[in-house]
Amino acid sequence: MTVKAQDAGSGGDDETRRDFLLLTTSIVGTAGVALSAWPFIDSMNPAADVLALSTTEVDLSPVEVGQSTTVVWRGTPVFVRHRTEQEITAARAVDISTLRDPVPDEDREIKPEWLVLVGICPHLGCIPLGQKSGQPRGQWGGWFCPCHGSQFDTSGRIRKGPSPTNLVVPPYKFTDETSILIG
Template identity: 50%
Template sequence: MATQPHDDLTETGERRRDFIYIATGAFAAAGAAVVVWPLVNQMNPSADVLALASIDVDLSPIQPGQAIKASFRGKPLFVRRLMPAEIEAANKVPVSELRDPQSLADRTKPGNAEWLITLGVCTHLGCVPLGAGEGENRGDFGGYFCPCHGSHYDTAARIRKGPAPKNLEVPEYAFKSPTSVTIG
């Protein structure tokens, strides 16, 4: 019976020591979080950068078959109003034959298939393709042509020929009205 109180004391002592270790570790973790948070938080974008995170584009001056260039987050942006013949040509292409398979419907908003909005950055090495400006080379498929390494995009800005691995990127956007779109 003399050993029993000694065993209880040792067991109780170990429990207290475990609690102290856990409490010390929790306190250290909380202190580290307090120190690290300002360092991580300073990497978030500032308010002036967030204000430029989206842009509004007026679509009313763009005629069928025309495109405009704008700047979005420091990158060129192409807004093209497709003609019915261009929409028909894009829809006739079997998606299974494309390197980056997407239909025109995947790249436009429902009910607004005539409006194609893409970033004007070639997915090969980041050059700016031609085809948005009047009289520019539109490549073999009537969309965009990258003069740096010869990538050809069709009327839906899908890669059809050349070294580019993917279609031109479609940014997030939403129509505010039939003639106005917010990008970003």
């Protein structure tokens, strides 16, 4: 019995030491995971240069009335069109109930004379024509996608062809009278 008591006592010390070692190992292990996780978690935050690329600033001042320019935002072409009075009038004269993707022209720009569109056809992703003079712009004078014949009006809305939706208006804002920030 005494031996058992000593064994029991000895076993208790061992268990206590083992518990302590396990606890210590567990704490060190947790700290190790935390320390090794930090660089990984930190690496998931976008770097400053990546954040900078998520926006594109455009100086509109060189773009005359009736001209367009194409810029790149997040690797995607964005069409910026300085619309003429006739283009604005035509876009606003449309009965939107007749449109496949019925959005009033007034809801598609911040200033009527500046139209900003993602230059990717919503059908299958081609880049529509109409940014350069001499390119076909379709029956409604906006953009024409040569891949399968989608035609967009002077508000970038689908008027004919397979595109299910209008050309997308990206998020943007004016930073001054003649500059926009896309993204």
